[in-house]
Amino acid sequence: MRNGFDEPPIVPLSCRLCPINRKTVCQAFEETEFEAVQRFKIGDRVLPAGRHLYRPGETCSELYNVLDGWVALYQIIRNGRRQILDFALPGSFLGYQPDLSAALLHGAECITDVSVCVFPRSPFPDFVKENPRLGDRLAVMAARDTIMVHDHLTNVGCRSAQARIAYLLLTLCMRVKRNAKAHAAPEVVIPLTQNYIADALGMTSVYVSHTLRQLRENNLLTFKGGKLQVLDPDGLADIGDFDHLLLV
């Protein structure tokens, strides 16, 4: 009903078997407490690519754990430009903010088909009070988000176009590999169009295309059809002056 679309069906899933229960807010719970979470959650939901979980300025009655897929968190300003703030991957907790009943300042758009686990929003503060470790866990996750946005901001503010793209792709590459642990595929799936990359990095999609060609012509990488091949990791890290420090 939200956004004028029919909502996809809700599919129940056991929290105990949830593939991301150690990565998201649920890490705050012991194995034996999962049934409380199970009772609290509304269910699971699948959204097609292009659908919005919520839009900037909306109020929302839910909170989301990303189970699968890629989500873009973004803001839009009056001049029409869009800034992508972060790409949310499985394990991200979406929609949390200081005042849960206030309008959301950012939006969340599904880049791929996405499945989420849905929490009800208004009872959430009480749920946190009943589960003290949850507050702690939320703080840690929010602090982690802050660090990621810091790095993103530094990328946008301090680097050239080539460096911005190199850095972004390397970072995403690391995140994807960390999730899909232990397989050294030559190709990494990064399902972004050049337009998403442009909106994330504060540039235009045609300049992204131009810059990607430069990187390709220097045999640093290949990026086509949402698949990234890093041909020269060291060269690319050098271009992107990627510090290898970040473990985020």
Next chain:
Amino acid sequence: MRNGFDEPPIVPLSCRLCPINRKTVCQAFEETEFEAVQRFKIGDRVLPAGRHLYRPGETCSELYNVLDGWVALYQIIRNGRRQILDFALPGSFLGYQPDLSAALLHGAECITDVSVCVFPRSPFPDFVKENPRLGDRLAVMAARDTIMVHDHLTNVGCRSAQARIAYLLLTLCMRVKRNAKAHAAPEVVIPLTQNYIADALGMTSVYVSHTLRQLRENNLLTFKGGKLQVLDPDGLADIGDFDHLLLV
């Protein structure tokens, strides 16, 4: 001793009388609990302008509540450029991150003389466990920080030089006025050099100078010696396409 300087002396202050005890993490405590905070804190400290609370890559044994003054949070990348992530004002809680024992990824430099309330770092997680509302409060504050960085990122990524500066100054103006409640002074103190502004907005200080002149010549504002006069609030909000939405 840190940074090779002598540390300024520590001055004890009553938490109950603390001017910012309702704004920072301490908001989690009841009036009657303040003595626990008082026992936990190390003391207060005054640092001169230019001094660093901590630098990127350092480990740190403390956490800080800003009592007075302006602090720049920043990152530096290999090419030597610096990105200012946020300006911390009284009430900010500095140094918190997901893994407290890890090296800090950003630095904190005093823009003005600054006074802080100092917490010990390693006992902090236990302190949070003993005071469940503190975890909650930390989460809220971290979420608030995330929103502020989101806005900052959008500013840097989406706006022109004029708009970036207009937006930043308006935002800071609001924050300052909110702190020093209820006096409609014609001048607002924003103790930043053009270089700080440049590093915050991903531009050079000479272009900041140039752009400030444009704004001044259009009778939008005056900014000299760290004092801002907004001559044309509506015009400035228009240039900075400032949405008035944000209540952060």
Next chain:
DNA sequence: CGCGATTTTGATCAATGTCAAAGGTGGTGG
């Protein structure tokens, strides 16, 4: 096969950076 969305390419232009030098400003010590 055909359509919409995405990517590519090239030409041109505007915004911002770079460099260099001159002016201001405030603080410190004599």
Next chain:
DNA sequence: CCACCACCTTTGACATTGATCAAAATCGCG
């Protein structure tokens, strides 16, 4: 009280990056 120094700001000429516009090529999909 003055002189000096460090730092900040201003200015102008020029270089460069990245945006804009427009059109063609490609891709994915029904």
